[in-house]
Amino acid sequence: MLSLTSITKTQLHGGKRVDVIHDFSLTIAEGKFVAIVGPSGCGKSTLLRIIAGLDQEYTGTVVVGGESVTGPDVSRGMVFQENTLFPWLTVYENIAFGLRLQNMDDAVIAERVATYLERTHLTAFASYYPNALSGGMQQRVALARALVTEPRVLLMDEPFGALDSQTRSQMQEFLAELCDDLRMTIVFVTHDVGEAVFLADEVLVLSPQPAKIAARFDVPFARPRRHALKQSDVFFALERSVTLALDNA
Numbered sequence: 001m002l003s004l005t006s007i008t009k010t011q012l013h014g015g016k017r018v019d020v021i022h023d024f025s026l027t028i029a030e031g032k033f034v035a036i037v038g039p040s041g042c043g044k045s046t047l048l049r050i051i052a053g054l055d056q057e058y059t060g061t062v063v064v065g066g067e068s069v070t071g072p073d074v075s076r077g078m079v080f081q082e083n084t085l086f087p088w089l090t091v092y093e094n095i096a097f098g099l100r101l102q103n104m105d106d107a108v109i110a111e112r113v114a115t116y117l118e119r120t121h122l123t124a125f126a127s128y129y130p131n132a133l134s135g136g137m138q139q140r141v142a143l144a145r146a147l148v149t150e151p152r153v154l155l156m157d158e159p160f161g162a163l164d165s166q167t168r169s170q171m172q173e174f175l176a177e178l179c180d181d182l183r184m185t186i187v188f189v190t191h192d193v194g195e196a197v198f199l200a201d202e203v204l205v206l207s208p209q210p211a212k213i214a215a216r217f218d219v220p221f222a223r224p225r226r227h228a229l230k231q232s233d234v235f236f237a238l239e240r241s242v243t244l245a246l247d248n249a
Helices: 045-050 091-101 106-120 135-147 165-182 193-199 227-233 234-249
Strands: 001-013 016-028 035-039 059-064 076-079 154-155 185-189 201-208 212-217
Touching: 001 045, 016 045, 016 059, 035 045, 035 076, 035 193, 045 059, 045 076, 045 154, 045 185, 076 135, 091 106, 091 135, 106 135, 135 165, 165 193, 165 227, 193 201, 193 234, 201 234, 212 234, 227 234
Parallel strands: 035 185, 035 201, 076 154, 154 185
Antiparallel strands: 001 016, 001 059, 201 212
């Protein structure tokens, strides 16, 4: 379980302290996929960085699996909008990077990397360098690198935002299939309401700063999900409801 309790984050703007997030609390059950949408600058990415342990200048508590978050840890993987791959490393070595930092045995690393190369359909590209891959493939490498450490929570910050429409649609379905397989807790930030509704079990709408939960929506669609779902009346209805809540946040 992931729990945030009374999170308050302030930043300096124009010479004075301003609350970006104020008294924010949230509990996410293990294995749930929660998407967060909200106005630009409302604090969505800041929340992810706090959960990841990358931002420690806040008050309140973050607990993952019963343990307090005090800094970055392999129990929380993160995927950014920019793929952040190391261009001088092959696909294999990019994915293996976090495991090597843990001083894992080479045989264990090889087995883990092979597993996630297969799950992300990258086995044939293990020896390639990132600049030889398409944008969607680069994001699959970044996703494999986050997953290979087998975190309890996967944090995703606009991971498909830089992709073209067709590739983004393909990556959404790819992630949906992967989630069905791994059953991992995921917190996913996006500006795309349709993407949030297609992927998540629950969609949270945040208010402008300071970030609060303005609305929350359970997503009733069964898994596995395919893109035909996006053409259904029930999908359009939920997408409209979330959009309206976002407009009124």
